[in-house]
Amino acid sequence: MTPSSLNQARNNELKKSSSTGRVMAWGFLILWILITLFPLWWIVRMAFSTQRDLLGDPANLLPVNFTLDAFKRVLGLIPISEALAQGGFPKTLHFWLYLRNTFVVTVAMVFGGTVFNAMAAYAFARLKFPGRDKIFNLYMVALIMPTVLNLIPNFILIHQIGWVGTLQGIIAPSFLGSAFGVFFLRQFFLGINRDLEDAARLDGAGILGVFWHIIVPMSIPPILTVSILSFIDTWNNFQWPYFAGGMGTNESATVLTVGLAAFRAQQQSGLPDYTGMMAGTLISIVPIFVVFLALGRRAVDSIQFSGIK
Amino acid sequence: MSKHLVQTSSEAFASTEHPPMQWRLKRWMSKSQEIIVPWVFIFPSLLGITLFVIVPTLRGFYLSFTDSDLLSHANFIGLANYEKLIHDPQFWKSLGITIRYVLFNIPLQTVLALALALAMSRLTQSVLVRAIIFLPYLIPMLMVMLVWTTILHYDFGPINVLLQMIGGPNARIGFLNQQWIIPSIAMINTWRHVGYVALLFFAGLQTIPIELYEAAAIDGASEWRIFRSITLPLLRPVMVFVLITSVIGAFQVYDSVAVAAVPSGGPGDATRVIFWYITNLAFTRFNMGYAATVAVALFLISMAIAWINMHYFRAGSSDLAD
Numbered sequence: 001m002t003p004s005s006l007n008q009a010r011n012n013e014l015k016k017s018s019s020t021g022r023v024m025a026w027g028f029l030i031l032w033i034l035i036t037l038f039p040l041w042w043i044v045r046m047a048f049s050t051q052r053d054l055l056g057d058p059a060n061l062l063p064v065n066f067t068l069d070a071f072k073r074v075l076g077l078i079p080i081s082e083a084l085a086q087g088g089f090p091k092t093l094h095f096w097l098y099l100r101n102t103f104v105v106t107v108a109m110v111f112g113g114t115v116f117n118a119m120a121a122y123a124f125a126r127l128k129f130p131g132r133d134k135i136f137n138l139y140m141v142a143l144i145m146p147t148v149l150n151l152i153p154n155f156i157l158i159h160q161i162g163w164v165g166t167l168q169g170i171i172a173p174s175f176l177g178s179a180f181g182v183f184f185l186r187q188f189f190l191g192i193n194r195d196l197e198d199a200a201r202l203d204g205a206g207i208l209g210v211f212w213h214i215i216v217p218m219s220i221p222p223i224l225t226v227s228i229l230s231f232i233d234t235w236n237n238f239q240w241p242y243f244a245g246g247m248g249t250n251e252s253a254t255v256l257t258v259g260l261a262a263f264r265a266q267q268q269s270g271l272p273d274y275t276g277m278m279a280g281t282l283i284s285i286v287p288i289f290v291v292f293l294a295l296g297r298r299a300v301d302s303i304q305f306s307g308i309k
Numbered sequence: 310m311s312k313h314l315v316q317t318s319s320e321a322f323a324s325t326e327h328p329p330m331q332w333r334l335k336r337w338m339s340k341s342q343e344i345i346v347p348w349v350f351i352f353p354s355l356l357g358i359t360l361f362v363i364v365p366t367l368r369g370f371y372l373s374f375t376d377s378d379l380l381s382h383a384n385f386i387g388l389a390n391y392e393k394l395i396h397d398p399q400f401w402k403s404l405g406i407t408i409r410y411v412l413f414n415i416p417l418q419t420v421l422a423l424a425l426a427l428a429m430s431r432l433t434q435s436v437l438v439r440a441i442i443f444l445p446y447l448i449p450m451l452m453v454m455l456v457w458t459t460i461l462h463y464d465f466g467p468i469n470v471l472l473q474m475i476g477g478p479n480a481r482i483g484f485l486n487q488q489w490i491i492p493s494i495a496m497i498n499t500w501r502h503v504g505y506v507a508l509l510f511f512a513g514l515q516t517i518p519i520e521l522y523e524a525a526a527i528d529g530a531s532e533w534r535i536f537r538s539i540t541l542p543l544l545r546p547v548m549v550f551v552l553i554t555s556v557i558g559a560f561q562v563y564d565s566v567a568v569a570a571v572p573s574g575g576p577g578d579a580t581r582v583i584f585w586y587i588t589n590l591a592f593t594r595f596n597m598g599y600a601a602t603v604a605v606a607l608f609l610i611s612m613a614i615a616w617i618n619m620h621y622f623r624a625g626s627s628d629l630a631d
Contacts, residue, residue, distance in 0.1 A: 058465035120354030127347035146611040153365035176357025236449035281452040304512035
């Protein structure tokens with residue numbers, strides 16, 4: 001039985017169970033959906049509010065004096081003097097530069113990570129070479145290793161290469177993949193029927209041909225899982241890009257999360273530019289929402305899948 | 310000869326013109342491919358794991374026995390850093406704050422996620438509901454903290470405004486003050502992560518055979534009994550995965566604290582979690598050696614947690630096989 005038909009049957013079975021229980025469960029679920037959505041709405045509400053009037057009407061659930069000023073400030077479409085008059089930040093945010101940096105870092109890490117993870121996972125699952133299992137044990141150790149101990153030595157390494165404050169310094173540690181990705185994909189590859197591969201080999205296909213024409217097309221869901229999770233993590237990451245990127249001092253290696261954080265710290269006395277920050281937030285999460293919506297059911301299924309190994 | 314070399318292996322296989330030569334060539338090519346290709350496949354990944362995980366971890370241990378400051382030559386100073394650690398009040402204070410955070414975060418997050426997963430698996434197969442539950446995970450931690458700090462704001466946050474409307478001008482809570490900031494951050498992190506964990510539990514629930522529930526229903530078992538005797542034990546593999554990753558993650562809480570609080574670990578010293586202390590030692594005071602010592606301590610705590618989880622929940626076995 002497929003999971004959904006299985007669940008259908010379970011639902012029918014449990015329809016008989018108490019209806020008050022179902023009402024309470026629905027109440028709980030709806031309450032949590034509201035708790036989930038309210039802060040998201042609050043981002044939108046503040047982003048479209050007028051900065052100077054924001055505090056005057058804290059109980060209003062709608063944007064206070066609807067305006068696009070905050071977006072204009074964040075995108076640098078109006079001069080500093082006007083931004084100041086609106087109660088905005090006293091400094092231009094290089095939004096497009098930060099967005100570009102985040103984009104470069106994310107694409108490099110997701111692409112590199114996915115390709116190298118899949119290759120290594122295939123080698124560990126199917127190919128024979130001396131020391132294979134011993135080397136894989138190394139991955140198991142790396143898998144459970146908390147990142148805390150790596151931060152400082154990795155920073156020193158990047159520092160010694162002279163890559164602190166550069167995009168390649170941010171990208172380097174994840175570009176070659178992760179122990180989790182290799183482990184996860186290997187588990188999946190192990191479950192693929194060997195007959196297809198053997199048939200292709202008899203037809204004269206090499207290892208590369210088998211990998212590219214048989215394994216990869218059959219493994220789109222798990223590859224997607226690893227890619228989506230790595231995309232979300234990379235796009236949203238703060239800690240490593242902050243330190244490796246030079247702690248916000250180097251504009252050319254500042255990613256969005258770090259840029260917006262630094263922007264927040266620059267506030268002068270008085271009210272922080274809440275509307276500007278929320279407008280920046282809103283623009284910065286658009287790409288991730290687009291990817292998530294475009295993949296739809298597949299994304300949700302993929303993420304569920306990541307806990308079952 | 311060169312004519313043969315440019316032929317693809319499948320052509321060589323099909324051709325019968327010069328069988329001995331063709332066969333030898335093919336065997337040589339496939340043999341060398343069998344030896345070289347596996348190494349080519351694992352090389353980039355192995356290089357990455359070695360350079361950025363294995364060696365740094367070993368180096369982290371080594372650093373903890375030195376007085377490295379990133380600039381001058383590091384001297385080996387034996388156990389001096391560890392002696393300092395034991396008598397370091399800030400370390401113990403930070404450990405206490407971190408544990409307090411974990412105790413607020415993990416039970417709330419795990420129970421809530423389990424309840425959501427159960428409710429979803431009973432009530433609806435809607436992908437939309439699951440997607441909504443997951444949405445907060447898509448928002449960067451920084452943005453999550455920014456919006457929540459405005460929602461929880463003492464003067465103009467909507468929650469305190471609402472509380473004042475109900476209970477008068479003094480009925481408000483300083484969510485972000487010294488006393489409440491750690492529970493507040495734990496709650497905010499729960500809001501962000503609970504959907505992800507709920508999806509993992511939800512997927513785990515789908516793997517439990519329906520027959521078990523049918524049998525229990527025929528026996529007239531109560532809902533609670535079914536949950537205790539079937540659902541919970543069979544969710545164990547997912548539960549172990551969730552607990553190990555989320556507890557270790559919670560002990561390393563940093564991003565949310567760095568954003569919610571001021572860089573000095575304030576208000577007061579309320580948010581000086583262990584990871585704050587490590588980064589403060591390493592990147593503000595450039596005391597890399599001692600920072601590595603604190604990191605080793607956190608590392609050992611994480612390993613102990615993973616070990617306890619594995620043994621307590623017997624992670625390797627599944628009740629389905631019993």
